[in-house]
Every structure is written in structure tokens, then in C-alpha cells.
Amino acid sequence: xxxxxxxxxxxxxxxxxxxxxxxxxxxxxxxxxxxxxxxxxxxxxxxxxxxxxxxxxxxxxxxxxxxxxxxxxxxxxxxxxxxxxxxxxxxxxxxxxxxxxxxxxxxxxxxxxxxxxxxxxxxxxxxxxxxxxxxxxxxxxxxxxxxxxxxxxxxxxxxxxxxxxxxxxxxxxxxxxxxxxxxxxxxxxxxxxxxxxxxxxxxxxxxxxxxxxxxxxxxxxxxxxxxxxxxxxxxxxxxxxxxxxxxxxxxxxxxxxxxxxxxxxxxxxxxxxxxxxxxxxxxxxxxxxxxxxxxxxxxxxxxxxxxxxxxxxxxxxxxxxxxxxxxxxxxxxxxxxxxxxxxxxxxxxxxxxxxxxxxxxxxxxxxxxxxxxxxxxxxxxxxxxxxxxxxxxxxxxxxxxxxxxxx
Numbered sequence: 001x002x003x004x005x006x007x008x009x010x011x012x013x014x015x016x017x018x019x020x021x022x023x024x025x026x027x028x029x030x031x032x033x034x035x036x037x038x039x040x041x042x043x044x045x046x047x048x049x050x051x052x053x054x055x056x057x058x059x060x061x062x063x064x065x066x067x068x069x070x071x072x073x074x075x076x077x078x079x080x081x082x083x084x085x086x087x088x089x090x091x092x093x094x095x096x097x098x099x100x101x102x103x104x105x106x107x108x109x110x111x112x113x114x115x116x117x118x119x120x121x122x123x124x125x126x127x128x129x130x131x132x133x134x135x136x137x138x139x140x141x142x143x144x145x146x147x148x149x150x151x152x153x154x155x156x157x158x159x160x161x162x163x164x165x166x167x168x169x170x171x172x173x174x175x176x177x178x179x180x181x182x183x184x185x186x187x188x189x190x191x192x193x194x195x196x197x198x199x200x201x202x203x204x205x206x207x208x209x210x211x212x213x214x215x216x217x218x219x220x221x222x223x224x225x226x227x228x229x230x231x232x233x234x235x236x237x238x239x240x241x242x243x244x245x246x247x248x249x250x251x252x253x254x255x256x257x258x259x260x261x262x263x264x265x266x267x268x269x270x271x272x273x274x275x276x277x278x279x280x281x282x283x284x285x286x287x288x289x290x291x292x293x294x295x296x297x298x299x300x301x302x303x304x305x306x307x308x309x310x311x312x313x314x315x316x317x318x319x320x321x322x323x324x325x326x327x328x329x330x331x332x333x334x335x336x337x338x339x340x341x342x343x344x345x346x347x348x349x350x351x352x353x354x355x356x357x358x359x360x361x362x363x364x365x366x367x368x369x370x371x372x373x374x375x376x377x378x379x380x381x382x383x384x385x386x387x388x389x390x391x392x393x394x395x396x397x398x399x400x401x402x403x404x405x406x407x
Contacts, residue, residue: 053114127263130402132233132271132324134354134382146225157220170217175210182207233322233354234272235264236308239290240329242279242299249361253328254291255394256359260326261287263402274311278304284311301333301341301371309348318352325349325356331369338374346378357401358385 082088153166186203189195237260239253264271275290276282279297282304308325316323333341350356360372368376375385386397 127266129404130263130399131404132264132268132322132355132402134322146227148223149226151222151224153219154222155216155219157222161220161222163219163221166219167213167217170219171213174214174217175212179207179210231268231322232270232320233268233324234274234316235260236274236276236311236323236325237261237290238276238278238304238308238325238327238329240279240299240301240304241277241295241297242332243296244299244330244332245361249330252361252388252391252394253359255391256328256388256398257291257326259395259398263398274308276304276307276311278307282307299329299333300337301327301329302337302344305341305344305349309344312349312352323353325353326359327357328359328361329371330362331360331371333369333371338370341371342374342378345375345383346380350378350380350382353382356383358383359397360385360387362387362389 153163182203186200186207189200189203237257239257241250245253261273264273273287275285275287277285277290277295278300279295280300280303281297282300284307285293304327312318312323345356358372358375360369362369362372372385372387375383384401386401388394388397
């Protein structure tokens with residue numbers, strides 16, 4: 001029988017085991033609360049932990065009560081007040097023997113349960129079931145992942161890697177090899193009519209001096225690091241920053257890309273991000289300028305797709321990279337630009353991509369924008385599009401677009 005002792009350090013007045021069990025048991029309630037928090041936070045506070053509230057009714061434990069017991073006989077004569085189809089009025093105070101403050105009135109006397117999440121717990125709940133679609137292990141790349149593989153035995157090593165069976169086997173072979181000639185000579189001397197006692201005693205002493213286990217016999221398990229093929233991916237983030245994108249639309253776009261950035265940087269080590277913003281002209285910028293530098297002008301979506309195509313051809317060959325794209329715009333493109341953008345995306349970019357998502361932040365959710373109308377004709381499992389009109393919709397849309405594929 002084995003005894004396992006958990007010696008992990010706990011925070012003051014907290015239990016790591018109980019905490020882990022609580023997070024696992026009420027995962028859905030906590031995740032819903034986390035989703036509500038994100039809609040209210042600023043972009044700079046998106047990756048912090050915080051206080052989450054869980055309704056007390058969601059964590060209430062079932063209880064067993066004891067009845068009166070024994071055999072009882074009851075007579076149920078029916079009623080003389082109501083007939084079939086009558087509406088029965090609600091009893092005052094919630095019914096039964098309540099005092100007027102029971103669950104029927106929302107149980108106002110009991111507060112919600114408040115739970116504090118660390119940053120790591122917050123991010124795990126946020127992105128635990130999201131992944132990049134169609135990701136494959138395609139190249140060795142810049143190796144940062146290794147697998148320890150057995151590579152036989154070595155005569156030196158740390159005690160933890162000592163192979164007892166192999167060492168004893170070597171010791172037995174050594175004792176047999178050294179002692180066999182001495183035992184044969186000893187047997188021959190003992191078979192003589194007058195055995196020489198001094199020679200027999202000397203041979204016996206030599207046999208006794210053969211050590212049971214010598215340092216030469218020790219063998220240690222040897223393991224070497226084998227580089228593992230890793231998944232290399234690049235995500236292109238395309239954002240419309242034209243004059244039609246007001247501050248509210250840009251805030252929604254920045255929130256989506258912020259969550260996407262946190263998701264990618266947390267889930268995958270070998271993922272590069274390329275930020276492209278566009279008005280009537282597209283440019284590649286760094287993260288700081290992408291999220292914070294103001295810009296204004298007309299709208300030409302094709303310029304961003306063309307720049308993305310040039311960067312792929314120059315730096316990210318499709319046979320060596322998993323290429324993804326995410327575009328956010330209000331869809332206000334004019335003239336032939338929507339149709340040209342659709343043709344460029346469907347015919348030139350999608351064959352090289354694993355997945356491309358288009359998020360629209362429209363003025364009117366009931367109106368189909370020219371760009372969305374054109375993109376709707378793209379028939380490919382590599383393409384998905386959705387609409388975001390409010391902060392509370394950003395996280396659900398991200399989960400919808402990057403949900404984990406079934407095995």
C-alpha cells in the first residue's frame with residue numbers, strides 16, 4: 001500500500017487541493033463569470049486575474065433530510081374549492097411554511113459567492129479549449145522542444161539513474177569469469193589422495209576476495225535529448241483604421257486582436273504575429289503602433305490582402321509554415337474593391353492558408369455590408385466570418401471561431 005503526501009506549498013489560509021477541486025467542479029459557472037468580466041475590462045487589464053462572483057444557488061450542496069419513519073396511513077379526500085381548469089393563486093410568502101423571504105423571492109438574504117482567481121487560473125479558464133484549426137507539425141524549425149530518449153547504459157551517472165538489475169548482472173558475470181578457473185583448480189586439488197592444504201587455503205582466500213559488487217559493475221540508465229518537430233505558425237492580423245471606423249468600432253477590433261494575441265502567445269510558443277493596418281493603403285507595423293497609433297483615411301481592403309500576400313511570399317513559405325489570418329473591418333468598401341478582395345482572398349490567399357477569419361463591426365447589424373456580401377460567396381472550410389456589435393460578443397465570437405476540433 002502506497003501513501004502519497006501532497007507537499008505543495010499553499011497560500012496562507014488556502015488549500016491547493018480544495019482550490020483545484022473547486023475550479024474543476026464549478027468550471028462552467030466560473031467561466032461564465034470570467035466572460036462577463038472581460039466585457040467590462042479595459043484592454044490593458046485583459047490578462048489580469050480578479051474577483052469572480054458565483055450565484056449562491058449554483059454552489060449549493062444537496063442535503064438529505066430524515067422523514068418521520070414508520071408506517072403511515074393518510075386519507076386524501078380531494079378538494080371542494082377548485083375544479084379542473086381553475087387557476088390557483090400563488091400563496092403569500094412563497095408558499096408552505098416559509099417566512100416570506102424564501103427562494104421564491106430570489107433569496108435576497110444570501111450573498112453571491114466571491115472567488116479570487118490568479119492570473120494563470122484566469123488565463124487557463126479563458127483559453128483552455130481553444131486551438132488553431134488545422135495546425136500540423138510540418139518542420140523541425142528552431143528547435144525548442146526536446147524529448148528524453150533512452151540511449152542504453154553508461155558506467156557513470158547519478159544514483160537516481162542506477163540500473164540495479166543491469167549492475168547485478170554485470171557483477172555476476174564478473175564473478176563467474178574470475179572465479180571459474182580458481183574453482184576448477186580448487187576442485188582438482190581436493191580430488192588428490194593427499195590434498196595440499198596450504199594451496200587449497202590460498203585458493204579459497206582468493207575466491208573470498210572476489211567482491212560481490214564492484215564499482216566497475218555499475219551501470220546507469222543513459223538518456224539523451226532528441227529534438228522534436230514543432231508546429232511553426234504565423235498569424236496575420238489585418239485591421240481597418242479608416243475614417244468610417246469610429247472609436248467604438250476600433251475598440252471592438254482591438255479587443256478581438258488583444259484576446260487573439262493573448263490566446264496565441266499563451267497556447268503556442270512558435271507562433272509569429274504580423275500586424276497590418278490599412279486605410280486606402282496598407283502597412284506593416286509593430287504591436288504598439290497597431291493598437292495605439294491613430295490613423296484615418298479611405299478604405300481599400302485589397303491593399304491589406306496584397307501586402308499579406310507579399311509578406312507570405314517573402315518570409316513565410318506555405319510548405320514550411322502554418323499560415324493564419326484574422327481581419328476586422330466595418331465592411332464599408334466601395335466600387336470594385338469588395339469583389340477584388342474576395343477574388344484575391346479566395347483564389348490566391350486561401351490555398352496557402354490554414355484558416356482565415358473575418359470579423360465585422362457594423363453600424364447596423366441588420367444591414368449586410370458590401371465586403372460581407374462579397375465574402376459570403378467564399379465556399380471553403382478554411383474561411384469563417386462573424387459579426388461583433390458589442391463588447392460582450394467579442395469573447396463568444398473568439399470561442400466560436402477557434403473552438404477545439406473534435407478528435
